[in-house]
Amino acid sequence: MIRVDGARSPLTKASEPSIPRKAAKAGAPPLLTLQDLLCMTPRVAIHRLQVASPLYAFINDQVLPGTEVTPARFWAGFDALVADLTPINSALLAERERLQDAIDAWHKANPGPIENLPAYRQFLVSVGYLVDEPGEVRLCTSGIDTEITQQAGPQLVVPILNARYALNAANARWGSLYDALYGTDVIPEEDGATRAGGYNPIRGARVIAHARRFLDQSLPLETGSHADAAHYRLVDGNGDAQTRRLRLEVELRNGTRTGLCHPQSCKGYRGEPQAPASLLFCHHGLHIDLLFNREGSIGKSDPAGIQDVVLEAAVTTIVDLEDSVAAVDADDKVLGYANWLGLVKGTLEEGLDKGGQRITRRLNPDRRYKGVDGQDLVLHGRSLLFLRNVGHLMTNPAVLDAQGREIPEGILDAMVTTAIAIHDLKRDARDAIRNTRSGSVYIVKPKMHGPQETAFACELFARVEAVLGLEPNTVKLGIMDEERRTSLNLKACIAAGAARVAFINTGFLDRTGDEMHTAMHAGAMIRKAAMKSSRWIAGYERNNVRVGLACGLRGRAQIGKGMWAMPDRMAAMLEQKIAHPQAGATTAWVPSPTAATLHALHYHAVDVAAIQARMEAEPDDAEGILEDMLSVPVSAAASWPREEVLQELENNAQGILGYVVRWIDQGVGCSKVPDIHNIALMEDRATLRISSQHIANWLLHRVVGEDEVRSVFARMAAVVDRQNASDPAYRPMAGHLAESLAYLAACDLVFKGLEQPSGYTEPLLHGWRLKLKARESRERAAD
16 A cells, blocks of 8 residues: 555546546536646555545545454455446446437437337337347345335435435434424415414414314224314223233314224324323324324414324435535545445434524434334334435546546445445344344435446446445345436346345436437427426336336335425425325435425325235236337427527526536535526436536527527526525626636536537536636635
């Protein structure tokens, strides 16, 4: 081992490792200073690798102690793994380019919507884009936690670089229904029910009425309504002395005593049976906790003393190292890995000021009850955590190989995050904080293109397991069905990971971006709003559930749906997102803990397990769905009125700038970004991919011209500046367009959009963010 402090990397162009060939060919930003940034990074030479010193120290000093994996074993195994798998990774990326070149040529020869579907399909088969569907495929996974196999419920996605957000998401397993209703637009602010100021009893009464209706629907009484309840108690039930269970008795205000229509729904309690502090119920696999306090702020005026209704909400959470973060170098990666380590070990804490007091946020403990059968009952107090690694595309300067090239970031993520998870695997039932109780590590793998890339992910995990001394198939795989080649070959992808798959989902945002880029030369894409009702997307959403059920995912793995992107529009979410469980999905993404609590209502309204069982018995329309997915969303005429073209262009440009300025200047990978109408939207790289590819497509097909686009971008820069005027860390773009790296990055995403691999935004974003970091480093040195 040799310490290399400030050694000059043998790289000739610092942009080449982090920007794949097509992006580099497109003209990456002038990144000569990135070479200097690499040179300024102290590194440790270990075997054939050059590892950034902060990462090397973090792994040796914080990750490996307690895992029984020695540093010698870790680094020797990692070195061999990088040497063996990097060429395969590179070959898979080259295959993406080969297929895209072939598809581009086909569309140039056959422009417009697909008219001869059999010929198009045969072409895709001939080039290897569409593979033969395998025969019967059945999952053979083991060691899957019950949050995945038995519970249908909301799923959060949280950026791992923000410790407070990560803690909030992990703790969002349980949420106050009263708070979620009171603080959002689900309860209209009319007739005196306003949110502003202190507690509003008019609004509070409507919240309580809404919650009582929910209880009547999910936990119906034999007689009467929960709205008329005056007292809840547990009394002796039927059975002999050994099997006797307590049962719920509810006394109504008119003196009538009643019980639950389904007595088995009552599972446990806290306090005394005759006057419980809380009562625990289970409905459709999700728990409901009624809290009682006749002296509490709410309970003292409630006839039954109910202080709150707490729902089991975010059953699972994806802790994200990918689309929602801006992690471009070793320092960023170490921060993310350290937060993951803190979550796994239960040591992550974050101090914050709330209500004029300093508090420390940490992981919630498990919830303990006395069961109605007299046994102790312990429920998980935190969301079951998945970790999303990066895909196969990007590299990262945190580690260089023998030739001084950045190694694939996905290989780095798999090795480090799995090593961290060993701390969780070594815990037992006596430990206060655990994630898995079934001995698994859950890694979601995004942006994979087809079964070969799925198989490579499984090979990577197998190699990592071998180095770390883990049992085969300890690492479970989440397949993000968000690229066209994966969607069309989903069954083959699941077959490639049949011993590991614990999760599939539709990511309609990235999937739309890939749809655009794949058919870039077919013609002008339809407007973005029309995409949601297009033929291909309907087929895609149906196919994911259909294939998942056909491959035996029911009761074995999650089938998920995408994100609700408007965190302040909860009334609309409550109205619309019920479509996800109704479609047979066992989970769907939500943008906040509050949204998770509200989305949980949908899983009480819909019995997903019953829907899946019914869907399995329905006739299979595989051919019709495939035909839908093979359609491409191009306009036959592309003759929109100019005001509509301008509206689309302004909407896209404003969204791009609003997101990119925070990504480049502040390193914020996901946030609420106001759109052109000042509606807050959750934006990440997936939404950026859509908007940038859409403008690039319209430029290619001359719906808009370069001068028009540049003019709109300049005007929208001023709009975004005004929207961010209250942010003291914000750097204005207008008036500084030539000097604003964020503005230049946003323009690059459009004007170099055709050449970006699969239309991804990461290569250019990483390049520009690194350039800004290099500039800031020089400025600090000058001071």
